[in-house]
Amino acid sequence: MATAVGTAPATLESLRTPALIVDQEIAERNAQAMLASAKSLGCRLRPHVKTHKTVEGALLQTGGRKHGITVSTLSEAEFFAAAGFDDILYAVPISPDKLPSAAALMRQIENFHVMIDNPAQFDAIESFVEPSADTTLKWSIYVMVDCGYHRDGVDPHDPASVALVSRINESAAAIVTGIYTHGGHSYGADGPAEITKIAEAERDAVVHFSMACKAAGTAVPIVGVGSTPTCSQPPESLEGVNEMHPGNYLLYDCMQARIGSCSEDQIASRIATRVIGHYPKQNMLLIDMGWTGCSAQGAEHGYGQILGHPELKLHILKQEAGEVVSSKGTPLDFTQYPIGSILLLLPWHSCAAAHPHAHASVVRGGLIVGKWVRVPRGW
Numbered sequence: 001m002a003t004a005v006g007t008a009p010a011t012l013e014s015l016r017t018p019a020l021i022v023d024q025e026i027a028e029r030n031a032q033a034m035l036a037s038a039k040s041l042g043c044r045l046r047p048h049v050k051t052h053k054t055v056e057g058a059l060l061q062t063g064g065r066k067h068g069i070t071v072s073t074l075s076e077a078e079f080f081a082a083a084g085f086d087d088i089l090y091a092v093p094i095s096p097d098k099l100p101s102a103a104a105l106m107r108q109i110e111n112f113h114v115m116i117d118n119p120a121q122f123d124a125i126e127s128f129v130e131p132s133a134d135t136t137l138k139w140s141i142y143v144m145v146d147c148g149y150h151r152d153g154v155d156p157h158d159p160a161s162v163a164l165v166s167r168i169n170e171s172a173a174a175i176v177t178g179i180y181t182h183g184g185h186s187y188g189a190d191g192p193a194e195i196t197k198i199a200e201a202e203r204d205a206v207v208h209f210s211m212a213c214k215a216a217g218t219a220v221p222i223v224g225v226g227s228t229p230t231c232s233q234p235p236e237s238l239e240g241v242n243e244m245h246p247g248n249y250l251l252y253d254c255m256q257a258r259i260g261s262c263s264e265d266q267i268a269s270r271i272a273t274r275v276i277g278h279y280p281k282q283n284m285l286l287i288d289m290g291w292t293g294c295s296a297q298g299a300e301h302g303y304g305q306i307l308g309h310p311e312l313k314l315h316i317l318k319q320e321a322g323e324v325v326s327s328k329g330t331p332l333d334f335t336q337y338p339i340g341s342i343l344l345l346l347p348w349h350s351c352a353a354a355h356p357h358a359h360a361s362v363v364r365g366g367l368i369v370g371k372w373v374r375v376p377r378g379w
Helices: 024-040 055-062 074-082 096-108 119-127 159-170 184-188 192-215 228-232 254-259 350-354
Strands: 019-023 067-071 086-093 112-116 139-145 174-181 222-225 269-279 284-287 304-306 312-317 322-326 342-347 359-364 367-373
Touching: 019 024, 024 055, 024 228, 024 359, 055 067, 055 367, 067 074, 074 086, 074 096, 086 096, 086 139, 086 174, 096 112, 096 119, 112 119, 112 174, 119 139, 119 159, 119 174, 139 159, 139 192, 159 174, 159 192, 174 192, 184 192, 184 228, 184 254, 192 222, 192 228, 228 254, 269 350, 284 312, 304 312, 342 350
Parallel strands: 019 359, 067 086, 086 112, 112 139, 139 174, 174 222
Antiparallel strands: 019 269, 269 284, 269 342, 284 322, 304 342, 312 322, 359 367
16 A cells, blocks of 8 residues: 555645656555466566565555565665565676675575575675674575676576585575576567576576586576566466566556556556757657656657557657657647647656656556655666
C-alpha cells in the first residue's frame, strides 16, 4: 500500500510538474502476477528494486516481506537495510573501494551478498582487513554468469570459471551462495517468442554452469536468472533454477511493451507535465518537462507515449522543456490543450525516467493517495 501523507494533493492538478506518478492498482497487479509466475515455475522471487527504489514498491514485489531483494548500488542497499530489509544482494561486480561499505552492511543485517566475476575481485576480498574489527567476516558471494549478454559474467563453458567457484568454496574468507545471470540482450528482442528463446538460453547457461561446479566438487545452493522480459515471457520450465530476479516489471514501460514483454495497460509509471506554451505557426505545444525530468532515452520512439492522446508526439526534449507536435502532421486543435493543462507521458524506460525524482506520487482511482520516497541520489 502507498504510505498515506496528510498533505498529499488530492488531484494531479495540484502537483508541481514534472512529477513521477505510479498507478497503484496497476503496480499491484504486476507484482502479484510475477509472484504467481515465480511460484508456478518453482522459483523464489528475489526482485530487483532499482527501478522504483522505494520501500513500498519493494514490499509489493516481495508480497510484504522485508527479505530477499536485489540492488544495484550500495546506496540502495544502505537505504533498504535502514528500512529493516535483510537478505540483500548487491548485483554488480564489486570493486575494492566498496569493500568497507559492503563489510559494514554484512555486520548490519543478517544476510548481505556481493557479486564477482573475476579472480582479481576475489583477491581483494581475501586480502581485505577491517580496521578495528574483533571478528573476521565470511563473505557471501554470488558469481555472475554471462548467458549471451556479454556485458559481464564468467563464461559458463570455461574451466577457469569453475575453478573460480572452487577457489571461493575452499577459501576461509567466503562461501559460494549462488550463481546469477541477467539476459539483458532480451531488451533488443523482436516479440515474445524471441524473448522466450533468450530466456531458455539464460536458463541453460546457469544450469550447465551449476552442474559443472557440482561435478568439480561445489554444489551451489542458489541458481538464478532474470531480466524483466525473460521473466515476463519465461520458458515452460525452469528446471535447475530456483531464483528469479526481475525488477522493471513492477512499473513496466513503453520499451517493454514494444518488445512484447508486457501490454500498454500494464505500464504503471507516468511522468506528469504541463502545457506551458502554444505555437500555432510551428504547430507545436511546449511542455515543462525536459530530459532532466524523464531522461533522453527513446528519442527515436517519441520518448514513450502521451497517454490518451495518440494524436500527439513528443518531438524533442531540451534540458527543462519539451516540444510536442502532431503525430500525423495534421494541425493541432490548441483549445484541447489549454495552457496549464496536464499531459501524462508513459516513459520509454521507467528506470531512467524515475531516476531524477525524489519521490513518486501514487495514484488510485484518479486521486493521489500517497507518496513513495525514493533512495537519495548517489551510488
